[in-house]
Amino acid sequence: MSIKVAVNGTGRIGLCVCKILGQRDDLELVAINTTMSIDTLIHLLKYDSVHQSSEITKISENQICIGKQKNIQIISTRNIQETHFGQYGAEIVIECTGAFNDVSKASLHLYDGIKRVVISAPATDTPTFVYGVNHLSYANEPVISNASCTTNALAPLTKVLHENFKILSGLMTTIHSYTNDQNLLDSKHKDLRRARAAALNMIPTSTGAAKAIGLVMPELKGKLNGFAVRVPTPDVSLVDLTCVIEKSATKEIINETFKKASQESMKDLIFVDEEKLVSGDFIGSPYSAIFIPDCTTIVNENQVKIVAWYDNEWGYSTRLVDMVHFVGQSL
Structure with missing residues (x-):
C-alpha cells in the first residue's frame, strides 16, 4: 500500500x-x-x-x-x-x-x-537528516528537516572521506547556480551581493552547508566551514571540499575509495564522472553527488581536495522524496 x-x-x-x-x-x-x-x-x-x-x-x-x-x-x-x-x-x-x-x-x-x-x-x-548518511537514526520525530541541497551533496562525500581517512578539519566552497533568492536585475536584498543581477555576476555569499554537517555527523561538529559563490547558471552546482586527513593517502587511493563507495555503500547516491563532463550534462541527475576523480588533488599526503557536481534542484528533490518514503515506513 x-x-x-x-x-x-x-x-x-x-x-x-x-x-x-x-x-x-x-x-x-x-x-x-x-x-x-x-x-x-x-x-x-x-x-x-x-x-x-x-x-x-x-x-x-x-x-x-x-x-x-x-x-x-x-x-x-x-x-x-x-x-x-x-x-x-x-x-x-x-x-x-x-x-x-x-x-x-x-x-x-x-x-x-x-x-x-x-x-x-x-x-x-x-532534527536533521540526509538520506544515505544518517537517515537510519531517524526515531519517528514528527517534524524533521531534509537539510539543504549542498549539505545533501557534501554529506555523502564527507562520510566516505571521514570513514576511510578521518577528517581533522576542512573547508568547502560551493560554486552554486543562482536561485530565486537572488535578483534578476539589481534590486534590494538584505545581502548586498545578492542584491545584484544573478545572471550577470559571480556572487560570493554565505552558506551553512558545511557547518550543518555537524548535525548529521556529530563527530565532525565544528570541524568544517565554507562559503558559496553564486554563478550565472540556472541549475547544477559544484562542491569543492579541502580537508586535512589523519590517514595518509594518494590521489589513486582517494579515487578508488570513492569509486568503491559508489558501487557499494553509496550506490545510487554517489556517481563517478569518468568522462570529464560539464555542469549542463548533469541537469536532471538523481544523484546526491557526482564525484570528479581527475580533480582530486593531494598535498603532503594529508591535505586532500575532492570535487563533485550536484543538481541542486533535481538531485536534492530526489533525496527529499527518498527521505519521505523512509519516514513513511514507520507509520
Whole structure:
C-alpha cells in the first residue's frame, strides 16, 4: 500500500518534488497547496526552462493528474490551518514553502490525520537528516528537516572521506547556480551581493552547508566551514571540499575509495564522472553527488581536495522524496 503525501508550496523544489512523485509508485500524492492559479501550476509543471516536461492533465477546477499520480486535489491558502491535507488521506506533508522552517511552525501541519512533516530546507532547532548518511537514526520525530541541497551533496562525500581517512578539519566552497533568492536585475536584498543581477555576476555569499554537517555527523561538529559563490547558471552546482586527513593517502587511493563507495555503500547516491563532463550534462541527475576523480588533488599526503557536481534542484528533490518514503515506513 502506497504512502499518501501532500506538498505544501510550489517553488522550484516543490515543483520538482511533484514531478518526481509523478514517476513513483511507492508514494501517492493526494494534495498540493499553492498560491498559484491551477492553470499556472499546470503550465509550470508541464513546461520547464531547465528540466524535462511532465505529463499533466487537468481533471477539474481543483484536481489534476501528474504522471502516475491521479486525482490530486489543488488547494490555495496561505493558512496551514486551512489546508486540511488529512481530509484527502495524507499522512505526511512535504513542506516546501520556505516559510515554516522550524518545529513550532511546521508542527501546525499536524492535525486532521497528518503524522509527519518533512521540511525541504535547513530548519532551526529541528532534527536533521540526509538520506544515505544518517537517515537510519531517524526515531519517528514528527517534524524533521531534509537539510539543504549542498549539505545533501557534501554529506555523502564527507562520510566516505571521514570513514576511510578521518577528517581533522576542512573547508568547502560551493560554486552554486543562482536561485530565486537572488535578483534578476539589481534590486534590494538584505545581502548586498545578492542584491545584484544573478545572471550577470559571480556572487560570493554565505552558506551553512558545511557547518550543518555537524548535525548529521556529530563527530565532525565544528570541524568544517565554507562559503558559496553564486554563478550565472540556472541549475547544477559544484562542491569543492579541502580537508586535512589523519590517514595518509594518494590521489589513486582517494579515487578508488570513492569509486568503491559508489558501487557499494553509496550506490545510487554517489556517481563517478569518468568522462570529464560539464555542469549542463548533469541537469536532471538523481544523484546526491557526482564525484570528479581527475580533480582530486593531494598535498603532503594529508591535505586532500575532492570535487563533485550536484543538481541542486533535481538531485536534492530526489533525496527529499527518498527521505519521505523512509519516514513513511514507520507509520
